[in-house]
Amino acid sequence: MDKIGVGYASVTDIEKRYVMDALDNERLSQGKYVNQFEREFARAHGQKYGVMCNSGTSALHLALETLKEVDGWDEDTEVLVPAITFIATSNACLHAGLKVTFVDVEKETYNMDPADLERRISEHTKCIIPVHTFGMPCNMNAIMAIAKKHGLRVIEDCAEAHFAKVNGVSVGSFGDITCFSTYVAHTITTGVGGVVCTSDRHFMEILRSLVAHGRACTCERCIASDGKTVCPKRMQTDLDRRFCFERIGYSYRVGEIEGALGLAQLERKDEIMGKRHENANYLIQGLEPYEELIQLPRHPENIEHTYMMFPIVIREGTGIRQKDFVLYLEKCNIETRPMLPLLNQPIYQKLFGDLEPQYPNAAYIDHNGFYVGCHHGLNREQLDYLIDCIGKFLEPYRK
Numbered sequence: 001m002d003k004i005g006v007g008y009a010s011v012t013d014i015e016k017r018y019v020m021d022a023l024d025n026e027r028l029s030q031g032k033y034v035n036q037f038e039r040e041f042a043r044a045h046g047q048k049y050g051v052m053c054n055s056g057t058s059a060l061h062l063a064l065e066t067l068k069e070v071d072g073w074d075e076d077t078e079v080l081v082p083a084i085t086f087i088a089t090s091n092a093c094l095h096a097g098l099k100v101t102f103v104d105v106e107k108e109t110y111n112m113d114p115a116d117l118e119r120r121i122s123e124h125t126k127c128i129i130p131v132h133t134f135g136m137p138c139n140m141n142a143i144m145a146i147a148k149k150h151g152l153r154v155i156e157d158c159a160e161a162h163f164a165k166v167n168g169v170s171v172g173s174f175g176d177i178t179c180f181s182t183y184v185a186h187t188i189t190t191g192v193g194g195v196v197c198t199s200d201r202h203f204m205e206i207l208r209s210l211v212a213h214g215r216a217c218t219c220e221r222c223i224a225s226d227g228k229t230v231c232p233k234r235m236q237t238d239l240d241r242r243f244c245f246e247r248i249g250y251s252y253r254v255g256e257i258e259g260a261l262g263l264a265q266l267e268r269k270d271e272i273m274g275k276r277h278e279n280a281n282y283l284i285q286g287l288e289p290y291e292e293l294i295q296l297p298r299h300p301e302n303i304e305h306t307y308m309m310f311p312i313v314i315r316e317g318t319g320i321r322q323k324d325f326v327l328y329l330e331k332c333n334i335e336t337r338p339m340l341p342l343l344n345q346p347i348y349q350k351l352f353g354d355l356e357p358q359y360p361n362a363a364y365i366d367h368n369g370f371y372v373g374c375h376h377g378l379n380r381e382q383l384d385y386l387i388d389c390i391g392k393f394l395e396p397y398r399k
């Protein structure tokens with residue numbers, strides 16, 4: 001059996017056609033593909049504006065810098081981040097010179113626990129970053145109610161949950177600003193990349209400025225200047241507004257090749273999502289006999305999970321060791337990954353000390369969980385093999 005990997009990027013004729021068109025147009029910097037992808041991707045997540053950038057981490061950094069400027073946050077400002085997420089979420093806060101306060105997660109969803117969230121709020125707290133981990137939406141009703149009660153901003157980290165929904169409402173539509181990664185193996189991919197979305201025009205203008213060195217003019221005609229359309233405001237000041245810088249910005253832009261890939265992948269969204277759902281449901285059904293031993297990614301009917309990964313957590317009191325389980329699967333040529341451990345990362349232990357005892361649920365998941373793939377590239381034979389291998393390992397532990 002070929003290796004069963006956790007991630008997959010499929011490139012079909014549509015991606016090739018759009019990328020070739022971008023190359024034929026001889027326009028590699030931002031142009032029509034980036035503009036269209038930004039608009040359609042934002043709309044698909046209930047936001048008016050999208051700004052494409054070079055990574056999900058950059059998207060988070062831009063979002064934080066924007067709110068920092070608008071609200072005048074100082075260096076004591078604290079941002080609440082779940083204790084299980086990819087390290088980029090909390091790193092982006094540190095890049096923006098802000099303080100991170102971790103919040104424990106729910107045992108069942110692996111997402112930020114609203115009860116613990118409220119306990120961690122201090123006088124310095126200004127923002128919450130809920131992360132829809134592994135494709136499972138957070139309890140946004142509870143989180144938004146807490147944000148409203150305490151006057152806090154919300155930046156949604158949707159890197160792992162493109163198109164996920166709660167009661168038919170898309171994730172990414174709740175926060176002030178929403179961030180996505182389109183790195184390889186994310187639900188839709190542009191190779192490397194990210195998108196930051198908002199419905200606030202002022203935020204969008206700052207985001208567009210920050211993504212391109214802090215430039216003054218952020219309108220499409222200036223950014224995607226193809227020589228044919230000229231922005232009437234461009235020469236209104238002494239400096240051409242494309243080369244007039246109003247803030248210390250970043251070089252986080254992408255170009256037409258990423259835009260073309262993104263647009264093509266967006267057109268294939270239903271096909272990609274459909275296959276992921278089918279595969280995840282097949283795995284859940286196949287592993288059902290072992291649910292007394294392992295927790296599977298089940299969810300209520302009002303949730304549309306996107307199964308960016310397939311998390312498995314060993315239940316308490318089973319005597320199963322995470323390491324033995326993972327090594328067994330790796331020997332079977334099935335790739336596994338840890339469940340985004342954060343608090344026990346060497347750099348965070350150095351920065352924050354031993355935090356694990358304060359976050360019992362995150363600590364349990366770190367030491368008892370892992371994930372495998374359920375992506376759109378897996379076929380029935382591979383899924384049956386995966387179920388069979390997991391079953392063979394678990395069989396001796398069944399009562």
Ligand SMILES: Cc1ncc(COP(=O)(O)O)c(C=O)c1O
Nearest residue numbers: 055056057086088089159181183
């Ligand atoms: C939850 C989360 N946030 C942020 C990121 C960062 O995205 P990127 O790798 O594109 O910088 C990732 C990446 O996988 C992620 O999973």
